[in-house]
Every structure is written in C-alpha cells, then in structure tokens.
Amino acid sequence: MTKQNNVVTPEINSCINNLISTVVLPTATTVPESMAMLGGFLDFSHNNNNNNNNNKFIKRFDGSKVNAWIDSMRAASPTRTVNKSSENQEKCSWILYHPSALKLFDQILYSAKGKQIVVFLDYDGTLSPIVADPDKAFMTRKMRGTLKDIARNFPTAIVTGRCRDKVINFVKLAELYYAASHGMDIMGPTKNQIAAEKTNKAVLFQPASQFLPMIDEVYKILLEKTKSVSGAKVENNKFCLSVHFRCVDEKSWAPLAEKVRLVLNEYPKLKLTQGRKVLEIRPTIKWDKGKALEFLLESLGYENSDDVFPIYIGDDRTDEDAFKKGPRGWNSCFQCSKRNKRFLHTSRSIRG
Numbered sequence: 001m002t003k004q005n006n007v008v009t010p011e012i013n014s015c016i017n018n019l020i021s022t023v024v025l026p027t028a029t030t031v032p033e034s035m036a037m038l039g040g041f042l043d044f045s046h047n048n049n050n051n052n053n054n055n056k057f058i059k060r061f062d063g064s065k066v067n068a069w070i071d072s073m074r075a076a077s078p079t080r081t082v083n084k085s086s087e088n089q090e091k092c093s094w095i096l097y098h099p100s101a102l103k104l105f106d107q108i109l110y111s112a113k114g115k116q117i118v119v120f121l122d123y124d125g126t127l128s129p130i131v132a133d134p135d136k137a138f139m140t141r142k143m144r145g146t147l148k149d150i151a152r153n154f155p156t157a158i159v160t161g162r163c164r165d166k167v168i169n170f171v172k173l174a175e176l177y178y179a180a181s182h183g184m185d186i187m188g189p190t191k192n193q194i195a196a197e198k199t200n201k202a203v204l205f206q207p208a209s210q211f212l213p214m215i216d217e218v219y220k221i222l223l224e225k226t227k228s229v230s231g232a233k234v235e236n237n238k239f240c241l242s243v244h245f246r247c248v249d250e251k252s253w254a255p256l257a258e259k260v261r262l263v264l265n266e267y268p269k270l271k272l273t274q275g276r277k278v279l280e281i282r283p284t285i286k287w288d289k290g291k292a293l294e295f296l297l298e299s300l301g302y303e304n305s306d307d308v309f310p311i312y313i314g315d316d317r318t319d320e321d322a323f324k325k326g327p328r329g330w331n332s333c334f335q336c337s338k339r340n341k342r343f344l345h346t347s348r349s350i351r352g
C-alpha cells in the first residue's frame with residue numbers, strides 16, 4: 001500500500017465532511033438499521049461499548065438456537081411497525097452513545113491533525129441503500145464522486161461481506177482497496193482491473209482459500225434446501241454465503257432458519273452470524289473485518305502506530321469487529337448523515 005501525505009487542507013476537510021454527510025440513510029424512521037456509524041480514534045470520556053455481545057458467533061447449531069437467530073436478526077433489522085414511543089426511547093438512548101460526526105467534525109479533524117487518515121467503508125447500507133434485491137444495491141453517482149475525492153486524498157478501502165467481483169462491479173473505482181467476503185479476499189488498487197484479475201496480481205491476501213470447495217458445496221445444498229421457501233435467496237459471496245430473509249414472510253423465518261441449521265450441523269468448520277435480515281455463513285477461521293483492517297493498516301506501514309487516524313464507516317454488526325480494532329481500540333462511534341440532525345446529542349466532551 002502506498003502512503004499519502006495528509007495535510008488537512010480546507011479541501012480535504014470538505015471531502016471528509018461530504019463523505020460523512022452522504023453515507024446512506026434509507027429512512028429516518030427506525031434506529032440502528034437506518035443509521036450509518038463511524039468509528040475513529042477519538043477518546044471519549046465514557047465507554048460506549050454497549051454492544052459487546054452483538055456480534056458473537058452462534059457456536060453450535062442445536063434446535064433452540066433457531067429462535068435466538070431470529071430474535072437477533074430482528075434486533076439487527078427492526079421492523080417498521082415498532083410503537084412510536086418505544087421507538088423514540090430507543091433512538092434517544094442510542095444517540096446518547098453515538099453523537100453526530102458532523103456536529104463534532106472540528107474535533108475529529110483536530111484529532112486527525114498531523115496523522116495519516118485512512119478511510120474504511122462498508123458497502124451495503126453505508127454506500128448503497130438497503131433494497132429488497134441484493135443484486136440491485138447500486139451506489140449513486142454522487143456517492144461515487146465523493147469516494148473518488150476521498151481516494152484522491154487518502155488510502156481508501158471498501159470492507160464488505162460481498163464477494164469482490166460484485167462489489168467492484170457496484171463501486172467501479174480501481175483506485176480503492178477492496179476487502180471483500182468479510183475481509184477474506186483483499187485486493188489493492190490497480191490501474192487495469194481486468195489484467196490484474198487475470199494474473200491475480202492485485203490480490204494481497206486470501207486467508208480462507210482452502211474453504212472454497214466447502215463453501216461451494218454448501219451453497220449448492222442451501223440453494224436446493226431453501227428453494228421451497230418463497231422469497232428466500234442464497235447469495236454466494238465466494239468465501240462466505242448469505243441466506244436472505246428480507247423477502248420471506250416473517251412466519252417462514254423460523255422454518256427457513258431451521259433448514260440452514262440442519263445444513264450447517266454437517267459442517268462444523270463453518271460458523272454463522274446475523275446481519276440485516278440475513279444469515280451469513282463463514283469459515284471458522286479467526287478472520288473478520290477487524291482483522292482485514294489491521295492487515296491493511298499493517299500493509300500501509302502503520303502497525304501499532306500513533307501516526308495514523310483510521311476512519312471506519314459501517315452500519316452492520318460485522319462492522320463492529322472493525323470498530324474494536326486499532327492501536328487504542330475504536331472507542332468512538334458517531335452517527336452519520338445530515339438527516340439525523342434533529343437527534344443530535346452533543347453534550348459529551350471529546351479529548352483529542
């Protein structure tokens with residue numbers, strides 16, 4: 001990876017500000033599902049790690065786990081029918097711990113002064129809106145322009161659960177780093193994407209290659225087993241799989257999850273996490289978005305360095321693996337997007 005100089009000029013200020021304010025916020029009516037979060041190295045006077053258990057893997061797949069998956073998936077993707085007052089309460093307490101990045105923008109920049117900013121971005125729900133069909137989660141032109149600006153000034157990586165080909169096809173920017181399949185397929189910027197693909201030259205790291213045949217096998221089995229469930233979709237993300245529940249009637253969630261459980265019982269080397277109306281299946285290796293972030297920082301020469309200011313924007317539970325990483329831990333979370341201004345909470349002090 002190549003280092004870029006970070007002199008925080010007004011132009012750079014505005015391009016970070018732009019990024020923070022343009023990350024996707026599909027509707028402003030619900031809480032975590034619709035809020036993009038930014039993790040950085042600012043040191044809060046409080047510990048906002050109130051989501052400690054959010055991303056724990058479901059270790060083994062006995063029958064009682066199915067309900068837990070469903071509950072957890074619901075919690076990750078609240079439905080639009082929550083009653084107004086509990087919704088407001090939820091919003092308020094969440095916002096208390098995640099103040100607005102835009103409102104605290106000057107402090108964020110102050111903390112970044114003299115340091116190399118490196119930008120990490122989740123794809124779905126952050127750069128693209130959440131839509132019913134995962135193949136149609138397109139990014140806007142405006143977002144692409146903002147990303148281009150960001151990448152001109154800082155090393156910039158997309159860290160996603162999607163497979164590399166698909167996300168590159170959505171983003172269409174060769175100058176970025178891509179950590180696809182939850183960080184299990186890392187690739188650097190390249191001038192000629194097609195040639196780089198053919199020679200595999202731009203690939204930096206693929207820690208789960210030996211799982212490819214198993215993932216492929218499970219993909220085919222899941223396709224077969226879930227085809228009777230209306231609306232279910234299995235997505236092959238190369239080193240991991242996604243079983244989509246978004247278009248499935250909620251009454252069929254438990255039977256669908258049970259089908260997934262029965263398949264996974266035969267594959268102890270695979271584990272499962274929940275996302276936004278999705279169950280994600282991955283190899284049991286100790287590798288996640290957080291490890292990918294560490295890998296990329298190390299490739300940039302910033303291992304254990306105080307000279308780097310990573311910014312990570314993501315909206316999903318798997319992004320919390322990345323929020324936890326970094327030399328001093330990612331102990332600051334902010335909400336992004338201008339549309340949430342009315343929910344700002346700014347009384348917290350920040351030490352730079």
Ligand SMILES: O=P(O)(O)OC[C@H]1O[C@H](O[C@H]2O[C@H](CO)[C@@H](O)[C@H](O)[C@H]2O)[C@H](O)[C@@H](O)[C@@H]1O
Pocket residue numbers: 122123124125129130131132133134135137159160161162235237241242244245246275276277278280316318
């Ligand atoms: O790490 P990410 O980039 O956030 O990827 C996580 C999953 O994102 C996609 O699913 C989500 O977005 C879809 C399109 O908007 C939506 O239909 C689905 O309900 C969401 O869960 C992607 O399709 C999955 O494979 C990723 O695992």
